[in-house]
Amino acid sequence: MLDEFSLIKSIEPKEQRHQELIKGIGDDAAIYSTENNFEQIVCMDTMVEGVHFTKATMTPYHIGWKALAANISDIAAMGGYPDYYLVSLAMPAEWSGDIKEMYRGMEDLSALYQMDLIGGDTTSTKNGLVVTITAVGHTDKRRHYLRSSAKPGDQVFITGYLGESAAGLALLQKEIDIKDQYARRQLIESHQKPMPQVEAARLLGKIPCRYAVNDISDGLASEANEIAEASGVTITINYQSLPVSKPLMFLEPSDRKQFMLSGGEDYQLLITAPEENSEELIEIFQQHHINLTKIGIVTEGCAEVYLIDEDNKTLLKKSGYNHFNSNEE
Amino acid sequence: MLDEFSLIKSIEPKEQRHQELIKGIGDDAAIYSTENNFEQIVCMDTMVEGVHFTKATMTPYHIGWKALAANISDIAAMGGYPDYYLVSLAMPAEWSGDIKEMYRGMEDLSALYQMDLIGGDTTSTKNGLVVTITAVGHTDKRRHYLRSSAKPGDQVFITGYLGESAAGLALLQKEIDIKDQYARRQLIESHQKPMPQVEAARLLGKIPCRYAVNDISDGLASEANEIAEASGVTITINYQSLPVSKPLMFLEPSDRKQFMLSGGEDYQLLITAPEENSEELIEIFQQHHINLTKIGIVTEGCAEVYLIDEDNKTLLKKSGYNHFNSNEE
Numbered sequence: 085m086l087d088e089f090s091l092i093k094s095i096e097p098k099e100q101r102h103q104e105l106i107k108g109i110g111d112d113a114a115i116y117s118t119e120n121n122f123e124q125i126v127c128m129d130t131m132v133e134g135v136h137f138t139k140a141t142m143t144p145y146h147i148g149w150k151a152l153a154a155n156i157s158d159i160a161a162m163g164g165y166p167d168y169y170l171v172s173l174a175m176p177a178e179w180s181g182d183i184k185e186m187y188r189g190m191e192d193l194s195a196l197y198q199m200d201l202i203g204g205d206t207t208s209t210k211n212g213l214v215v216t217i218t219a220v221g222h223t224d225k226r227r228h229y230l231r232s233s234a235k236p237g238d239q240v241f242i243t244g245y246l247g248e249s250a251a252g253l254a255l256l257q258k259e260i261d262i263k264d265q266y267a268r269r270q271l272i273e274s275h276q277k278p279m280p281q282v283e284a285a286r287l288l289g290k291i292p293c294r295y296a297v298n299d300i301s302d303g304l305a306s307e308a309n310e311i312a313e314a315s316g317v318t319i320t321i322n323y324q325s326l327p328v329s330k331p332l333m334f335l336e337p338s339d340r341k342q343f344m345l346s347g348g349e350d351y352q353l354l355i356t357a358p359e360e361n362s363e364e365l366i367e368i369f370q371q372h373h374i375n376l377t378k379i380g381i382v383t384e385g386c387a388e389v390y391l392i393d394e395d396n397k398t399l400l401k402k403s404g405y406n407h408f409n410s411n412e413e
Numbered sequence: 414m415l416d417e418f419s420l421i422k423s424i425e426p427k428e429q430r431h432q433e434l435i436k437g438i439g440d441d442a443a444i445y446s447t448e449n450n451f452e453q454i455v456c457m458d459t460m461v462e463g464v465h466f467t468k469a470t471m472t473p474y475h476i477g478w479k480a481l482a483a484n485i486s487d488i489a490a491m492g493g494y495p496d497y498y499l500v501s502l503a504m505p506a507e508w509s510g511d512i513k514e515m516y517r518g519m520e521d522l523s524a525l526y527q528m529d530l531i532g533g534d535t536t537s538t539k540n541g542l543v544v545t546i547t548a549v550g551h552t553d554k555r556r557h558y559l560r561s562s563a564k565p566g567d568q569v570f571i572t573g574y575l576g577e578s579a580a581g582l583a584l585l586q587k588e589i590d591i592k593d594q595y596a597r598r599q600l601i602e603s604h605q606k607p608m609p610q611v612e613a614a615r616l617l618g619k620i621p622c623r624y625a626v627n628d629i630s631d632g633l634a635s636e637a638n639e640i641a642e643a644s645g646v647t648i649t650i651n652y653q654s655l656p657v658s659k660p661l662m663f664l665e666p667s668d669r670k671q672f673m674l675s676g677g678e679d680y681q682l683l684i685t686a687p688e689e690n691s692e693e694l695i696e697i698f699q700q701h702h703i704n705l706t707k708i709g710i711v712t713e714g715c716a717e718v719y720l721i722d723e724d725n726k727t728l729l730k731k732s733g734y735n736h737f738n739s740n741e742e
Contacts, residue, residue: 118447118449118451118453120447120449122447124447124453126455126499126531126532126547126549127499127532128499128500128501128532128533128534128545128547129501129534130501130502130503130534130535130536130545131536132503132536132537132538134538134539135536135537135538135539136536168455170455170456170457170547171457172457172458172459172501172545173459174459174461174503174543202455203455203456203457204457205457205458205459205545206459207459207460207461207464208461208464209461209463209464209540209541209543210463210464210540210541211539211540211541212538212539212540212541214503214538214543214545216457216459216501216503216534216543216545218455218457218499218547220455
């Protein structure tokens with residue numbers, strides 16, 4: 085298996101050449117100043133057939149939607165608003181009839197944000213579709229949110245609900261079963277048509293304070309560890325505080341816990357904010373009918389994440405919680 | 414086989430949403446204004462193992478170099494200077510030991526332009542390496558060059574020499590042979606370490622006039638047709654005017670002609686400019702020791718490209734000149 089984390093470390097540039105570069109590698113997207121009142125944001129995300137999706141669980145429309153959603157989510161996690169995107173496809177011949185549907189999925193999502201598709205590349209390949217998207221966005225000057233901004237005393241928040249996308253995938257793969265048709269539909273929709281949290285990210289800007297933000301693309305355990313590492317702090321999450329969506333109530337508690345802690349592709353935002361701003365923050369999210377839940381705290385300590393579940397406090401590793409080998413954890 | 418041209422047409426957005434978008438799909442890269450004295454340029458280019466390269470003819474270092482060169486060349490073809498790049502790899506396990514060398518190839522080229530690597534993505538795949546790069550650059554406000562700017566009366570120029578990269582590949586694949594070791598080395602270097610023409614593009618800016626520019630990534634025939642189509646003009650190229658590099662003198666005339674007209678990946682610039690600026694243009698390129706050769710003219714007419722070779726005038730199609738089936742042309 086590839087170790088992406090050590091690879092990123094090994095390719096990280098030794099020097100920064102542009103003074104106007106605010107953040108390059110090491111966060112969800114890159115930001116650079118353009119000498120006006122905005123900062124430009126650029127990110128890039130790849131989905132590979134057989135690794136990130138298969139035709140068995142995703143239609144071409146959904147693949148297009150989700151590939152773009154992952155990029156918009158990265159822009160949102162920087163506090164930005166998405167403006168443009170570019171699409172590169174390495175495409176096997178058998179996919180050529182599906183490409184329009186894939187672009188339709190991207191178009192429908194991009195229309196919600198008035199994004200322009202501004203370029204890309206299309207090449208053939210013998211094996212497996214590879215979809216790479218670059219998104220470009222902007223944020224008001226100095227209103228970007230880095231992973232490295234968390235400080236002891238901060239509170240930890242999550243938007244929306246976690247685990248729905250992973251549960252939807254498990255349903256599609258018949259690893260779990262839920263009889264309730266409404267719950268089934270919602271979970272599968274969460275997996276196939278996830279919504280990036282652009283509005284939530286912009287709402288943070290209404291209360292100008294210090295935020296660390298990560299989007300939940302690889303699961304809460306992984307994302308919380310990334311903030312803890314980048315900020316050099318300890319994060320403690322209270323499992324009982326995590327909001328549970330109605331469809332997840334139908335699951336076995338152990339399945340639910342695994343999906344909520346380790347399930348990826350929810351594209352919710354994990355946020356840390358100073359305690360003195362917390363009340364106002366919760367209030368403004370309530371006013372705009374966007375769920376925001378306090379789930380933990382930031383303290384001094386090693387770059388670690390702890391999970392409190394009733395009376396148990398355990399280390400929550402980047403690899404996450406897996407009930408199949410929870411004895412080993 | 415995929416038809417990229419009709420695909421691009423089919424996915425082209427029906428509306429342009431940002432007023433500040435100057436050029437989206439349909440040129441080498443996208444440009445948008447950022448309300449200051451510069452325009453930002455973004456482009457994206459993909460190389461696929463087994464389609465664009467194999468380990469038999471390219472080392473990982475060369476693959477990295479060329480993948481970035483293709484993107485920088487697109488920035489140059491818009492009149493821009495490259496600033497940043499992002500890299501996405503879909504990587505089979507057997508490539509993991511080669512990745513550092515690939516990034517070293519990119520780093521060495523990017524250092525020539527003081528570019529910053531600012532992001533990307535790395536995913537695994539079962540089959541065939543896919544390298545996608547996004548480059549971001551800038552140009553002075555309203556100093557960009559579009560394919561659609563050619564007008565009747567313009568003259569047509571080319572930087573450097575054509576056909577070297579294709580000849581280098583043919584040498585590596587033992588389809589041709591050249592005894593002269595210096596010539597061999599130069600052609601193979603042209604294939605493995607092509608140089609994008611950033612300086613040439615910037616030099617055009619010294620004489621502010623109307624330019625249409627395309628970079629030679631898919632061969633002269635293809636690129637000239639793209640300018641003819643985008644501008645709605647006829648381009649006539651005189652084969653005898655094309656500059657012939659010394660190493661290409663060693664080839665059979667029919668091979669040489671095919672490589673020069675249809676060989677891709679030279680990353681030279683094809684330029685049209687008003688006749689009244691031509692003399693000054695040639696002068697300034699001479700002063701800077703960059704080869705610039707007049708190879709043809711632009712006239713009113715259908716969007717077509719003609720080739721004059723001694724007394725013969727033939728239609729030069731996008732697919733280019735192929736001496737193996739020249740009877741059919």
